[in-house]
Amino acid sequence: MKKTRSNSLTLCIMKPIVYSFIAASAFAFLGCDYVNKPTSVTPGGGTTPTPNVVTRKVLVEDYTGHECGNCPAAAIKGQDLENLYHDQVVLLAVHAGYFADPAAAPFTDDFRCTAGTDWDTFFGISQGAGNPNGMINRKDYPAGTHIKNHNNWAAETSPFINQAADVKLSITPNYNTSAKTLDVSVKSKFIHALSANYKLSVVLAEDSIVGAQKDYSQNPSVITNYLFMHVLRGGINGSWGDPVNTAAVAANDSITKSYTGFAINPLYNENRLHVIAFLYNAATYEVIQVEEVKMK
């Protein structure tokens, strides 16, 4: 009798222990991955686009500033992406926010522009996630996860590579050397029917500007002859571009937007200027196609 009671008692105690242990420890059957070989491809590898298929290019925006000492590391990541995916990515360095403000020598340059500041404010980058940070095709806005740090750029870019595009952009610049004005037209040819509304932004970027940059990976950290690449110089059609369509578009529809007489700042090196156009969803801000050509 005593033994039976003892068994019952044991069962009474053991049952809840067993059940609760099983219930709670169900979460514990977890593994860990140990990586012995950190890399799977060599730098400079990448993929080749499929011939005769229009693929989606990727806009990689790098929000930076000349007094942001950790920002050159992000610029290197951008360059790595270009080495990996060549012209399938379009880089744009947006100098905006506190670390881009002109300051005491040698940081007297002002690489800011209205479009960059407007984007930085709207997407909450320098006042949100801070610098350095960026966006990949402006994906994941407005959930708060649209801001991507440079270690993540490759992983965020790779799913877009070789993805069939919905639209093809063709940029035709016409630069008047004597008047220093730019006429540019951008043709959006829709490959598939689309129902959302889209906007076209056309911007100017400049390469190979030499100036001062802080770089905390160097000692001394002030680099006076730093080479700034892909610097956003301004919006040709404002900060947010123009609506391309206000109703659904059919496959093979083409819409051309033209801009004339855009004055080029004479301080810019006209041989280093590029025109970048991108088409984005007016509601989600996601960029569905981007193209870049040299201005001259």
Next chain:
Amino acid sequence: MRIHFTTITLVIACLFLSSRSFSQISQQVNDELSSIHGNFQFDGQYYRPDSAIGAPYVPEKMLSNAFGQVSYTRGKFSAGGRYESYNNVMQGFDKRYKGQGIVNRYMRYKTNLLDITVGNFYEQFGSGLTLRAYEERGLLYDNSIDGIRIISNPIKGITIKGLTGKQRSFFTIGPGIVRGFDGEVNINDLFDSVLGNKKTKVILGGSFVGKYQQDQDPVYNLPENVGVFAGRMNLTRGGFNLYTEYASKNNDPSFQNNLSYHDGEAFFLSTSYATKGFAILLQGKRIDNMSFRSDRDASLQNLMINYLPATTKQHTYLMPAYYPYATQPNGEIGGMGEIQFKVPRNSILGGHYGMDVTINFSVAHGLKEHYLHDTAYGRNFYSAEWGAVGEQYYHDFFIEINKKFTKKWKMTALYSNQFYNKNMVQFGSDNAGYNNINSNIGVLDITYKYKSSSAIRLELQGLFTKSDPLHPTIANGSWGVGMLEWTPNSHWFVAVLDQYNYGNSNPAMQLHYFLGSVGYTKDAHRISISYGKQRAGIFCVGGVCRNVPASNGLSVSITTSF
């Protein structure tokens, strides 16, 4: 017959009465079992641009953060939620808080055997080395887990916890799945009949937390499953307490650690002894590559799974907290010692009421790291040895004295000597170009309580350090602070504050930051209005920095709870 009638009447009356009583009791029990609690908070500011202090133009003119939380409990069941609104978020906070919505909702059913929560929950395993989900509203820090949690106390002395979910990230959830298990055994409770009356109490615990995040990187092979294991012990005997925990993490390349595949580990020890009029605390820790987030690419304070305990004092006065220190997750070795004692009453120093004295010293160093540079991929690796100490990041030595002179007069005096390695603590690099900040800080806080609920308080503070001529905005030299606060009764307070950056190397920046406040408190309701200037700062974590601009304008804060 009469008797019979009377009997029936009595029976009916009794039934009626008992029915009424039962209903009343039942209602009363229900009332006791059911409860609704909540709280509300609104903080708003009307901003004015001020070029002198660098306060920018704010297009919205007014920005606000608001929170409303409600919880309902009935017996073993509870449910609740929190609504947040940022229109738009106030200056100084992360701009990714944009818009409004319900960011927290949960249901919970709690018995001793199974305590189940679905929805958002907060949780901590041990000291937090493996997992700590919590909310710190003042920082807009909220890493709650949206998922399922089970807690069980199957028998006395044993607590088991299991959870799985994803963490809150602004108005969405992060990409990584968090799974965790924690077991804790209270030895004395488990063997109650043998050890229940022993003075020495021992609690043992262990936890495992794993995360899963897909690897889409075209170059790196990133581990998709990363786990942290930890074991802990808590031993108490009378006034003596010893807590220690060790955690180990497998390879977790992330933005925070510059894609290092080095394993991580953390050791934390805290011991204290307290007796009447005397207490001593000793803490130490060693952290190596222990940033653990549910998104390997997250930065600043976003999506942290674990918490690395601070072993430096978190000051509440403005100037001692001017250069705050936070645990460096990539590598730190440090500790703190503190003695508190009471100078007895009726002694020369103690006077009529005695005197409380706190002496504290805390220090934090980096690890002694041996670097290996990966030139092909631009990554830096390191190895670190146990016991080898690297460069100093921070120290704080302070003495605080609390003394009551008479029924009406009391005083707090504090002296602190601090060292702050700005390059490493804020920017994560020796090459950031700032000078180390050595400062001496004094605080004198005098209260004159002229009636039982009426007082005047004067606070004088000074921070004495050199200004960096190259960075007058960030390393801005000495400050003087004065505050006068009047509490005419238990409901109202009026205060004026001036922060004066008199030691700035740039004469144009030797500015006063005046702030006037008035507030009213009644029961659980509090309203305060402030007008004035707040200084700028830079908020950095792990090499990512955000400028917190100066501001000038009218602030309103309302809090209430029920």
